[in-house]
Amino acid sequence: MSDLLIRGRVLTFVSEPQGIDDGDSYRFYEDGAVLVRNGKIAGVGSYGDVARQAGQGVRIADHRPHLVMPGLIDTHLHFPQTQAIASYGAQLLEWLNTYIFVEEQKFELSEHAAFIAGRFMDELISNGTTSAVAYCSVHPESVDAFFTAAEERNMLMIGGKVLMDRNAPEALRDTPQRGYDETKRLIASWHGRGRAHYAISPRFAITSTPEQMEMSRALVAEHPDCYVQTHLSENRDEIAFATSLYPQARDYTDIYARYSLLGRKTLLGHCIHLSDGELSVLADTGAVGVFCPTSNLFLGSGLFDRDRFDKLGARHSVATDVGAGTSFSMLETMGEAYKVLHLQGQRLSPLNSFYMMTLGNARALELEHRIGSLHIGADADIVVLDSRAKSAMELRMQVASSLAEELFILQTMGDDRCVAEVYVAGCAMKRRRETVGAHQAN
Numbered sequence: 001m002s003d004l005l006i007r008g009r010v011l012t013f014v015s016e017p018q019g020i021d022d023g024d025s026y027r028f029y030e031d032g033a034v035l036v037r038n039g040k041i042a043g044v045g046s047y048g049d050v051a052r053q054a055g056q057g058v059r060i061a062d063h064r065p066h067l068v069m070p071g072l073i074d075t076h077l078h079f080p081q082t083q084a085i086a087s088y089g090a091q092l093l094e095w096l097n098t099y100i101f102v103e104e105q106k107f108e109l110s111e112h113a114a115f116i117a118g119r120f121m122d123e124l125i126s127n128g129t130t131s132a133v134a135y136c137s138v139h140p141e142s143v144d145a146f147f148t149a150a151e152e153r154n155m156l157m158i159g160g161k162v163l164m165d166r167n168a169p170e171a172l173r174d175t176p177q178r179g180y181d182e183t184k185r186l187i188a189s190w191h192g193r194g195r196a197h198y199a200i201s202p203r204f205a206i207t208s209t210p211e212q213m214e215m216s217r218a219l220v221a222e223h224p225d226c227y228v229q230t231h232l233s234e235n236r237d238e239i240a241f242a243t244s245l246y247p248q249a250r251d252y253t254d255i256y257a258r259y260s261l262l263g264r265k266t267l268l269g270h271c272i273h274l275s276d277g278e279l280s281v282l283a284d285t286g287a288v289g290v291f292c293p294t295s296n297l298f299l300g301s302g303l304f305d306r307d308r309f310d311k312l313g314a315r316h317s318v319a320t321d322v323g324a325g326t327s328f329s330m331l332e333t334m335g336e337a338y339k340v341l342h343l344q345g346q347r348l349s350p351l352n353s354f355y356m357m358t359l360g361n362a363r364a365l366e367l368e369h370r371i372g373s374l375h376i377g378a379d380a381d382i383v384v385l386d387s388r389a390k391s392a393m394e395l396r397m398q399v400a401s402s403l404a405e406e407l408f409i410l411q412t413m414g415d416d417r418c419v420a421e422v423y424v425a426g427c428a429m430k431r432r433r434e435t436v437g438a439h440q441a442n
């Protein structure tokens with residue numbers, strides 16, 4: 001594949017922004033470019049410098065005046081819930097039983113799983129999301145469909161078969177041994193193949209017996225380089241039910257701690273109603289609390305307290321949580337994150353939002369060497385954002401005077417219409433390119 005020079009207003013973060021305009025936290029090139037070679041970033045900087053580095057004859061994709069940024073990252077969503085978004089009127093446990101456990105049964109059929117997996121990946125790409133961490137259904141075939149669809153698009157994806165052996169319909173239950181065997185087989189098939197990473201996925205304490213939690217412990221011990229994903233402290237009824245099932249545990253977090261499931265590669269969805277003691281356990285183990293603003297509002301679950309995470313030194317990331325989450329768009333998700341924090345008197349600066357969707361989430365996944373930034377050697381996963389994609393945005397942009405203001409407009413008013421192009425490992429994935437041709441760089 002020949003080199004590609006992507007021209008536009010290039011933005012990438014190098015550290016977490018502190019305050020509204022922390023100029024040290026990012027690099028911005030108003031007339032910038034990214035040089036892509038063999039699916040990796042080979043150069044980044046001002047257009048003049050990078051064009052000189054690229055030399056004659058390089059292909060150019062000219063995206064001016066759009067922003068060129070690292071691809072967005074979603075750290076928690078459910079691929080079998082793609083057709084269950086907007087299921088009406090219930091909080092978590094009723095919502096799961098009424099809608100989700102019905103929907104997920106459809107993934108017994110490989111054809112259905114393959115169809116949804118393809119559409120799911122395309123939806124992520126349409127929204128500028130180039131990597132995500134997803135739950136599959138209990139059926140191993142759903143995991144094959146998921147990673148096959150990711151591989152066809154060369155996307156770096158993390159996922160795994162949900163483990164559930166109680167409090168779910170018979171058709172969605174495995175057993176501790178079957179869940180273990182199937183997970184082992186899937187890890188052997190997929191983990192480390194191309195860009196695939198496996199996540200050991202006990203759904204949550206309510207749907208796993210102590211025996212299955214023991215099996216999860218064994219899986220994690222045998223595969224320390226795999227991720228772990230589960231749900232924690234999303235809803236008051238859930239917390240009461242979970243802790244009643246594990247009466248020896250001090251609290252909900254302690255259930256997972258007792259089975260050695262907490263570590264730096266553990267992603268804990270929601271974490272809304274945690275005590276300071278539980279947050280300190282997260283901080284001590286390095287486990288990541290995943291903030292899912294649209295989901296938490298949609299299910300009426302509560303408000304994620306980011307300041308308390310920061311105060312107690314616990315790690316966090318951000319995610320859509322489709323299908324309780326209402327949008328695949330990380331832009332819309334950050335728009336809602338701003339409101340959730342605002343309701344609690346907290347500030348989320350636009351720079352911090354864009355950091356979270358990119359380098360912040362990559363760091364939460366311990367993948368900052370690969371994704372989430374445009375540093376040389378990183379995978380060339382890139383999103384091109386049009387801040388004037390909607391007429392109301394175009395009007396608003398007429399009076400915008402800073403980069404931070406533009407980013408805030410994007411996250412407050414933007415959605416998939418703002419995604420002008422997406423590159424996955426250097427390959428253009430959308431047809432909406434403005435000016436892509438074999439120009440000469442000079």
Ligand code: GUN
Pocket residue numbers: 078092096100203204231234295321324
């Ligand atoms: N807790 C256990 N399973 C789920 C799920 O599928 N979605 C959400 N939002 N919470 C859960």
Ligand code: FE
Pocket residue numbers: 076077078231269321
């Ligand atoms: Fe979830």
